[in-house]
Amino acid sequence: MKGLIRKDFYMIWEYGRMLLLMSAVFLGMSLFASDDNFFFVVYPVLFAGILPVTLISYEERDGWNRMCDAMPVSRRMQVNERCLMTAFCFLVLYLLTLGLQAAVLLPKGNAEKLKELACLLPGVGLLAPAVMIPVTLRWGVEKGRFVYYVFIGVIVALGLIGANALSNAPADAAPPALWLLPLLAVLLFALSWLLSIRIYEKREL
Amino acid sequence: MNAIEIHGLEKRYPGFDLKLDLTLPQGCILGLIGENGAGKSTTIKAVLGMLRPDAGSIRVLGRDNSRDFAPVREEIGVVLDEGGFPACLSARKLGKVMAGVYKNWDPEAYEATLKKLSLPEDKAYKDLSLGMKRKLAIAVALSHRAKLLILDEPTSGLDPVVRDEVVELFSDFTRQEDHAVLISSHIVSDLEKICDYVAFLHKGRLLLYEEKDALRERCALVQLSRSEFAALDRASVIGHRESPYGVSAIVRREAVPAGVTVEPVSIEDLFVLMVKEGQQ
Numbered sequence: 001m002k003g004l005i006r007k008d009f010y011m012i013w014e015y016g017r018m019l020l021l022m023s024a025v026f027l028g029m030s031l032f033a034s035d036d037n038f039f040f041v042v043y044p045v046l047f048a049g050i051l052p053v054t055l056i057s058y059e060e061r062d063g064w065n066r067m068c069d070a071m072p073v074s075r076r077m078q079v080n081e082r083c084l085m086t087a088f089c090f091l092v093l094y095l096l097t098l099g100l101q102a103a104v105l106l107p108k109g110n111a112e113k114l115k116e117l118a119c120l121l122p123g124v125g126l127l128a129p130a131v132m133i134p135v136t137l138r139w140g141v142e143k144g145r146f147v148y149y150v151f152i153g154v155i156v157a158l159g160l161i162g163a164n165a166l167s168n169a170p171a172d173a174a175p176p177a178l179w180l181l182p183l184l185a186v187l188l189f190a191l192s193w194l195l196s197i198r199i200y201e202k203r204e205l
Numbered sequence: 206m207n208a209i210e211i212h213g214l215e216k217r218y219p220g221f222d223l224k225l226d227l228t229l230p231q232g233c234i235l236g237l238i239g240e241n242g243a244g245k246s247t248t249i250k251a252v253l254g255m256l257r258p259d260a261g262s263i264r265v266l267g268r269d270n271s272r273d274f275a276p277v278r279e280e281i282g283v284v285l286d287e288g289g290f291p292a293c294l295s296a297r298k299l300g301k302v303m304a305g306v307y308k309n310w311d312p313e314a315y316e317a318t319l320k321k322l323s324l325p326e327d328k329a330y331k332d333l334s335l336g337m338k339r340k341l342a343i344a345v346a347l348s349h350r351a352k353l354l355i356l357d358e359p360t361s362g363l364d365p366v367v368r369d370e371v372v373e374l375f376s377d378f379t380r381q382e383d384h385a386v387l388i389s390s391h392i393v394s395d396l397e398k399i400c401d402y403v404a405f406l407h408k409g410r411l412l413l414y415e416e417k418d419a420l421r422e423r424c425a426l427v428q429l430s431r432s433e434f435a436a437l438d439r440a441s442v443i444g445h446r447e448s449p450y451g452v453s454a455i456v457r458r459e460a461v462p463a464g465v466t467v468e469p470v471s472i473e474d475l476f477v478l479m480v481k482e483g484q485q
Binding site for chain 2 (some may be wrong): 001002003004005006007010011014016058059061063064067068069070071072073074077080110204
């Protein structure tokens with residue numbers, strides 16, 4: 001697996017440099033944005049989650065997925081490596097984002113906002129790869145991308161419905177259990193991981 | 206022990222099916238010869254466990270390739286027809302990646318092969334010529350102390366001088382008794398130089414599988430008039446080609462008419478005439 005991880009780092013540096021640069025710029029801008037503006041905070045984590053998944057398209061183009069089948073690398077190991085890289089990239093950007101936001105929000109006494117961010121970001125970073133990895137491994141990159149756009153649409157729609165429901169909720173209603181979100185995101189990612197192994201072990205390239 | 210044993214292999218695709226029995230003894234080089242779409246790459250993928258056969262069994266280096274085969278691939282050096290390395294990686298980076306993939310990766314052997322094949326270490330894979338890409342794949346295949354090389358069209362895209370060097374590398378590889386090579390190629394002359402056994406594939410079927418030298422001893426190329434050809438026992442004719450000047454035929458030596466000049470048969474002639482014979 002060490003070789004696959006090293007290869008992914010090389011590829012991320014080659015193909016993901018722009019995304020990493022954009023993430024750095026967005027993180028920098030998030031320091032100066034208002035506390036309610038999540039845009040610059042959310043995007044780096046979203047990029048981090050999908051970066052290892054986008055590498056699959058380069059690998060398909062280059063025939064690396066077939067080459068892996070000719071090397072001492074099982075399908076299970078290939079999926080494990082991809083999911084570990086995804087989790088690693090997410091975690092790095094998640095912690096970095098939270099660290100920077102803590103530096104901005106805590107001096108203002110806005111710990112609640114930080115908690116909200118800590119609960120929302122795993123959903124942002126892990127749900128997209130949780131959907132895309134099994135779909136891409138089963139049907140290839142093109143369909144994976146299509147499903148991703150549908151998924152983004154569904155998430156935006158659900159977000160709007162949720163925001164609408166919250167704004168119409170009575171003032172004495174219990175606050176939403178935000179802490180459930182990261183648990184749900186991690187659980188979905190874990191299920192997607194297992195499903196991806198099953199799918200990819202059966203697929204004939 | 207045989208390096209590869211294929212028994213009753215069947216693989217069906219829409220419009221094509223492969224049926225095959227084949228053996229590669231250790232210490233030998235087996236050349237898989239066939240036109241485009243004959244089933245060479247399908248055979249190689251089946252041997253590597255990259256596809257699931259519809260029937261049959263395959264043993265590679267004594268192990269069933271349908272069960273927990275990934276560790277066995279440590280001992281197999283592979284060159285795939287389609288390349289297969291990430292476009293952004295240089296030979297140097299690829300070496301570092303492979304060091305983490307193969308337990309027996311030999312960086313000195315890799316570097317030496319890169320030098321021998323005049324490969325640049327820092328040029329990205331995507332910027333290499335087709336021939337250089339092939340050479341890089343060969344360098345990787347030869348650098349992890351493999352016992353079996355499985356090579357799909359390894360010499361296509363190489364110039365004749367480099368092809369000769371590469372063929373020599375494969376030949377050196379089999380100097381060790383427990384090494385073996387399965388090699389497919391369109392360039393039959395390369396296979397003719399190094400193969401101990403040849404297997405002809407045509408439309409998913411094995412036309413012929415035999416030791417190369419025995420084949421040459423048994424068969425002969427003769428130039429005959431039409432009447433001489435008509436007088437031959439057709440069972441002794443392996444293949445023939447008619448032209449305005451007469452008939453070129455490959456026949457069993459014992460059936461060659463007295464007084465007819467016999468020429469040594471090349472594997473390429475044999476393959477081409479056998480395929481044509483099948484089409485007639």
